[in-house]
Structure formats: C-alpha cells, structure tokens
Amino acid sequence: MRHLIPARQNRPDKDVIFALNGEATRRKNAGESIVNATIGSLMNDDGSLAILDTVAGLLKQVPREEWAAYAPIGGTPQYLEAVLADTFAGHDALKKAATAVATPGGTGALRHALMNYLESGQKMLTPNFYWGPYMTLADEHERGLETFNMFSKDGLLDVAALDAKLDAQLKSQGRVLLFLNDPCNNPTGYSMRGSEWKQVVERLLAHSERGPITLLVDMAYFLYGTANDPRAFMAELTPLLGRVGLLFAWSGSKSFTHYGLRIGALIACEPDEKERNATQAALAFSCRGTWSNCTRGGLFAVTKLLTDSSLKAQCDGEREKLKRLLTARVDAFNALARPKGLDYPRYEGGFFVTVFTPDAEARATKMKELGVYVVPQKGAVRVALCSVGSADVPRLVDSLVA
Ligand SMILES: Cc1ncc(COP(=O)(O)O)c(C=O)c1O
DSSP states (O other), rough: OOOSOOGGTTOOOOOHHHHHHHHHHHHTTTTOEEEEOOOOOOBBSSSBBBOOHHHHHHHSSOOOOHHOOOTTOOOHHHHHHHHHHHHTTTTHHHTTEEHHHHHHHHHHHHHHHHHSSOOTTOEEESSOOOHHHHHHHHHHHHHHHEEEOBTTTTBOOOHHHHHHHHHHHHHSSSSSEEEEEOOTTTTTTTOOHHHOOOOOHHHHHHHEEEEOOEEEEEEETGGOSSSSSTTTHHHHGGTTTSEEEEEEEESSTTTTOOOOGGEEEEEOOOOSHHHHHHHHHHHHHHHHHTTTTHHHHHHHHHHHHHOOOHHHHHHHHHHHHHHHHHHHHHHHHHHHHHHHHHOHHHHHSSSEEEOOOOTTTHHHHHHHHHTTOOEEEEEEEEEEGSSSGGGGGGHHHHHHHH
C-alpha cells in the first residue's frame, strides 16, 4: 500500500543543481581536474568558501541564551527595524509604509508571498529565465508559475511581453503576483537600468485598477550589483505605494556569506495603516503555520551587523573585497566570451551568467566530458562564476565553445 498521497508519489528525488554539484565534487575528490560552475555560493580562488570574517567572528560571541531561546513568531522587533532601516535607507516613504516578518532566508519570504498573495491554483508571474526553486515553491504550495519573455531583441527587459502577461493574468485569474529578481538576476546575471524599472512601474500602474497586482523584488544579490547606489531603483518604485502591492524578499545568505544561517525577511509596503496591520497579522500567522519562528541567535547577530556602525563598516569593507574578486572573474569572462561569439545578456557583475544555446543538455554533457560543470536550462546553460577561480575562467569559456 502506498501511504504518500498521489500528488506526492512521483516527486523527483534529487535537486538538479545539488546533484550536478555532487557529481562534480565526487570527480574532483577522486583526483580529476574539475571546474565546478554549478553552485551559487561565492568561493575564493583557491576553492574554499568565501566567508566574511566579521560575521564569523561575531557569531561566536552571540550569548548562548540568544541561541537557545525562541524568537518572537515574526522575528525580534530589533531585527525587523534594522532590516527596514537598512533596506530603505534614503527612501523614507517606503520605510514609513513598511512592515516585515523574519523568514528562514529569502526562500521563506518567497513562500509567504505565494501563500498570501495568490489563491490556491493561481499562477505567479516571472521572466522565462528564473531561479528553478520558484517552480518548486509554487508547486509545493499548490500554486503555478507562468513566465513572460525576459529579453527583447535589443537585449533589454521585454516590457511589452510583461505587459501582455499582466493583461492576460488579470483576465484569467483576476490578480497578479510578479517576482523580479534584480540586481544580478539568477540565472542570467542581468541588472536592470533605472529606465527599465521606470517602464515596469508604468506598466504595473497602467493595469492597477483592474485587480490586485503585487510586485515582489527578490533582493537575494542586492549588495553584489555594480550600481553606485544599490538602493537607487527604489526611487522608481515609490509611485506604486497604495496602488500596487510591493514586497521585498530580503536575504542575509549572500549579503553576509552565511547561507546556512537561514536569515531573511519578507517586507511588505502598505501605506494604509489598517491594511498594513492586517498584512502583518497574515504574515505572522504564516510564520506560526510553517516554521514557527527563526533562529534567534542569527537574528541577534544580523541585527548587530546592521546597526553597529563599526561592525557594519567592517562587513562592507570585506564584502567590497569579495565583489572585487567576482568582478575580476566577470571581466575575464567578458574579455574572452564576447570575442568568441558566445551569446549572453549584458553582464556587469553578480554570481551567475546565462549563456544562450539551443542544445543546452548536449552542451552541458559535452562540457562534463571536458571536466566543466554548468547547469542546463531551457535554451541556455547557467554558469556560476561565483564558484570558479579566476585561473579557470579561460578553460570554462573554451568548454562553452568547444
Ligand atoms: C534568486 C534567488 N532568490 C532567493 C534565494 C534564496 O536564498 P536564501 O533562502 O538562502 O536566502 C536564492 C538563493 O540562491 C536565489 O538565488
């Protein structure tokens, strides 16, 4: 007799990315020379995990009571205030309208958005190049996922395709939940310009009277963009307040290089106080109904890192070094890949780049034979430059054209 319900009896038993990483690691441990561009963690050039020393040091000083005790269901007030103050520095209108709950990583924030802003069976909307777990999360929570074409012929965000899907979803399901992962989009590496944000906002506002539309900005790589001011795009979002729902999936995983600490937040901007309180109640209820609360010690540490000016400055300095490490790889990739005719979006920084290829599976298989691991997707392969040492970039590029 099968005890699993039918819908869960044929779940894939492996996450594709983790499986490829496992295979690459096995071959490497067996003595082969392997370039592993599958996993989304930033590695030093010697292959070790890049870790901000200030964060690692502080975690050791967190009092044991902070590790042992429960946190409040929605997160400690100090943590929530620190996240909001940091996220919206210089953007008071957004800060004033914001409420938040702590979540285990950005993933938890995405989960809460799916459950609170879509009805069961409805579909979230996102570009056709998206982080694979969006689909897993939607499926697990009995929601669907629909895409719009990400890039127009000129290589910019295809705003017309977005507009058409907004229209279609409002007709078919009466509401929209749009996920945009920017800057340093996973998997493409793309970061939108202010002018592209402006157009997105225009389109959202144009449809906003027809039904509830909610934009979620997935900020997982927020601090790795190359814009002088990583918060500049927020000025474009302010006109949405009160007309289009505005959510931010905030993650400490990459910003503080502690992926396993599972610290994140879902931030919701809602200028109407009554509605904001209802939002806070709904999100806190979701916390209680899933993971109860997050790790108090992690919330405590991240609060300190965001609010103690000298710790913050130290972290920012160490992160700058990591960004330089990454930028050197991006520059090396661009210098070699463009002249060889590889087709990929504007790539200025960030953990990944996507190289378009019609035969993604065949290309990834061929690359494996050459000892190089990437993640095949529909019409492209995802290259995690974050985990490739600078010295291996030429071999990586060669294998993409071999
Ligand atoms: C696009 C994107 N969103 C969200 C996340 C969530 O990360 P975490 O749950 O570790 O904060 C990731 C992690 O890889 C990601 O790539």
